[in-house]
Amino acid sequence: MKAALISIDGLGYDDLPVFSRTESLGRLISSAQIARSEAITPAQTYPCHASILSGCYPEHTGVVDNLSHPHRLWQWWRSAINVPILTDHAAAAGLATASVCFPMTAGASMDYLVPEIWAEREGDDPDPVFRSACSEKGYAYYERHKEKLDWMRTPGMDLFAASVFVDIVREKRPDIALLHLSYLDHQKHLHGPSASSVPHAVAFIDKLMADVLEVLDDEYAVFIAGDHGHRMQERPLSVSIDGIEVHPAGMSAEIYLDGMGEEEAYESLVSTPGVRKVFRKRELGQIHLPSSFDLLVLAEDGYAFSQSGSVTPSGHGYAGFEGPYPPFIAYNLPYGFKRTECSLVDEAPTVLRALGIDMPGCDGSSLI
């Protein structure tokens, strides 16, 4: 048995009725096993994918934001995750590995690797960026399909990702293959938090998945994961307090003390309009966060942290335990899920178990 893990960014459990009416994913969902998966906190794309990849919470991955601290650069690189990821275990077991446009995999040790990454500025030549981030065998597939890329934008990136993935799977039949699609998330940000608000994105994803599922055929167990759901957000929340540094992550923000004491910062933040809850440093471990920053702030419903003074109609970055929850779907898997409630950290150990591999030392546990 081989395994594929496909991340559909922004896919929520509540979206499944809409996807059930589509041709390809609808057929898959009708005969799949489905668990409701708690996102990690903050429910942001890169922290969530670090946990999906590693089976570990942010307190062990070290990833708490899409962007790095203090330079605020996209955390494209595998090296930003402090623990082993599922393809490390698969490679150690002698299996062939592939991954296409999966966040936080740049520079990872895989056979066929084309990570999510883009040139710093629109119009810059992406070749050197991909040359440094892809595996040698992956770069050949990048070159074959790079004309489909439209810098960091979707749907170009998803057309590229699906094309590269289909060719790698058809030609090389890797034992484990990862794919990430972003268009649904991007369109939800612009048009609303549910799949029903973006029917064109649902139809687009389903069309790509038709080709992906065809090439995966019966040899692969297929796992489909969402990283987080979406919520409405109408009001930007800009916090500017002397003595602290605020890193907005949608509906939450990490706070770094910069001259102010923790208790004073706590009091200032907790009395800020639009702030709902503040976690002190000693409380971060209770929600599986590391102590690499000082406080975590959650916004009230309808608010999102923003430095620009504007927000998109929908977003995330909420506390994972408060929902919405993404789904974790298994298709063509010859084992039954033992439970229907799980966490993102349970997903990597489940995928590896389907391949007969244990994942010692991770925070999650296999559903099979």
Ligand SMILES: [Zn+2]
């Ligand atoms: Zn995401």
